[in-house]
Amino acid sequence: MSDRELLELAADEMRDVLLRNGFVECDIPACNCGSWHHRYGLPERMREIEEALSEADHEMSNENGHSILRALNALIARRDAAERENERLIADLKEAVGLRVKLYRHSDFDGDTDRLTDRQVAERDEFAMRWLATIDATRAAEQKEGKK
Numbered sequence: 001m002s003d004r005e006l007l008e009l010a011a012d013e014m015r016d017v018l019l020r021n022g023f024v025e026c027d028i029p030a031c032n033c034g035s036w037h038h039r040y041g042l043p044e045r046m047r048e049i050e051e052a053l054s055e056a057d058h059e060m061s062n063e064n065g066h067s068i069l070r071a072l073n074a075l076i077a078r079r080d081a082a083e084r085e086n087e088r089l090i091a092d093l094k095e096a097v098g099l100r101v102k103l104y105r106h107s108d109f110d111g112d113t114d115r116l117t118d119r120q121v122a123e124r125d126e127f128a129m130r131w132l133a134t135i136d137a138t139r140a141a142e143q144k145e146g147k148k
Contacts, residue, residue: 090139
C-alpha cells in the first residue's frame with residue numbers, strides 16, 4: 001500500500017470513530033469550518049423518548065409510521081380522553097352526592113317520623129360540602145400534576 005492509501009485508510013477509521021461517538025461533519029453554511037461538531041447526545045435522547053413512548057404503550061410501529069410526533073399525538077389524545085372521562089365522573093359523583101344530600105335532608109331520621117334537628121342538618125351539610133371540596137381539591141391537584 002502506498003502512503004496515500006494508508007493515510008486514506010487512517011482517515012476513514014478516524015471518521016468512523018467520530019461518527020460512532022456522536023460527531024458530525026460541520027454542514028452549517030454560516031460556520032463553514034470544515035470541522036466536526038458533537039450532536040450533544042441527540043441519538044441517546046431520541047432513544048430515551050422512544051423507550052418512554054414504548055412504556056406508555058405508544059411504541060414506534062407501522063401504525064404511526066415510526067414517527068415520534070404521531071406517537072406523541074396519540075398519547076396526548078389518550079390523556080385528553082382520560083381527562084374528559086375523569087371530569088365526567090367527577091360531575092356524576094357531585095350530582096349523586098348532591099342528590100343524596102337532598103334526599104337525606106327530606107327523609108326521616110332512622111325511620112322515625114321526626115325530622116332531623118337543625119344541628120343534624122348542619123352537620124350533614126357540612127360533611128357534604130367538605131366532600132365536594134375534597135373532590136375539587138383532588139381534581140385541581142391532578143390537573144396541576146398533569147401540567148408538569
